[in-house]
Amino acid sequence: MPLGDEGTRWNDAFMLIVVALGANLGDRLAHLRAGRDFLLVRHHGPAPAAISPVYETEPVDCPPGSAPFLNAIVIIDSTLPPTSLREELASLEEELGRKRGPARNAPRPLDLDIVSAGDLRSNDPVLTLPHPRAHLRRFVLQPLADLDPHFMLPGHTESVSTLLAVLPPRPSVQRRTDSW
Numbered sequence: 001m002p003l004g005d006e007g008t009r010w011n012d013a014f015m016l017i018v019v020a021l022g023a024n025l026g027d028r029l030a031h032l033r034a035g036r037d038f039l040l041v042r043h044h045g046p047a048p049a050a051i052s053p054v055y056e057t058e059p060v061d062c063p064p065g066s067a068p069f070l071n072a073i074v075i076i077d078s079t080l081p082p083t084s085l086r087e088e089l090a091s092l093e094e095e096l097g098r099k100r101g102p103a104r105n106a107p108r109p110l111d112l113d114i115v116s117a118g119d120l121r122s123n124d125p126v127l128t129l130p131h132p133r134a135h136l137r138r139f140v141l142q143p144l145a146d147l148d149p150h151f152m153l154p155g156h157t158e159s160v161s162t163l164l165a166v167l168p169p170r171p172s173v174q175r176r177t178d179s180w
Contacts, residue, residue: 014045014077017085018115018151020131020140021072024059024107028070031096031110033180036074038092042085045077052143053178058171060137062105070176073115073143082117086127089114115140119154130154135163138173 019039023031036051043049052073059066078085089112094100097109116130130153134140141164144151149161156163 013079015079015082015118015120016045017076017078017082017117018144019074019076019089020111020113020115020134020143021074022057022069022111022113022139023109024062024067024069025109026097029054029177029180032070032072034096035089035092035110035112036072036180038088039074039076042078042080042088043076044079047077049077050075050147051180052146054176054180055139055143055173056176057139057173059107060105060139060171062107066107069139071139071143071173072180073140073147075147082114082120082129083124083127085117086114115144116153121154130156136167138164138167138171141167142173 019035021032021035023029032054040049050073054070054072057069057071059069080088093108093110093112098111099106099108113131114127114129115134120129122129131140135153135156141160145161145164150159152159
């Protein structure tokens with residue numbers, strides 16, 4: 001299914017968007033706050049946005065010697081098509097100093113990934129939904145389970161808390177702050 005304006009929305013105007021935030025360069029918490037604040041501006045729904053605690057996590061699939069990440073989840077209601085939101089998120093990442101290059105998973109000041117958008121499923125190379133590795137990442141599942149342990153990623157039959165329970169203990173995540 002193309003992403004554009006299509007897709008199932010939880011009501012006629014809004015789509016529930018789950019965004020993972022991560023930072024491992026510079027003032028990590030300030031960068032997460034910039035991402036959170038940006039998303040809250042894009043929030044237009046009747047329900048309040050949901051903001052997880054911040055976790056410190058070991059780097060996953062990053063170059064040796066990479067610094068730990070701070071990670072969080074923000075859930076918003078949005079009228080923006082997911083592809084448009086993804087473009088805006090990429091612009092913010094670049095504004096805060098993210099350099100895209102050939103090295104995959106290089107350290108970065110801010111990483112903003114759309115984990116899911118309503119119940120959309122897509123294999124589009126620019127925006128795959130749900131995020132193809134979300135169900136394998138403790139740094140995504142733990143903060144998402146804090147917000148809604150019964151949440152199910154599109155295409156999965158188990159809740160995020162169930163998916164989290166079967167993951168190996170490493171890489172670890174440690175809760176750092178609830179209010180940020």
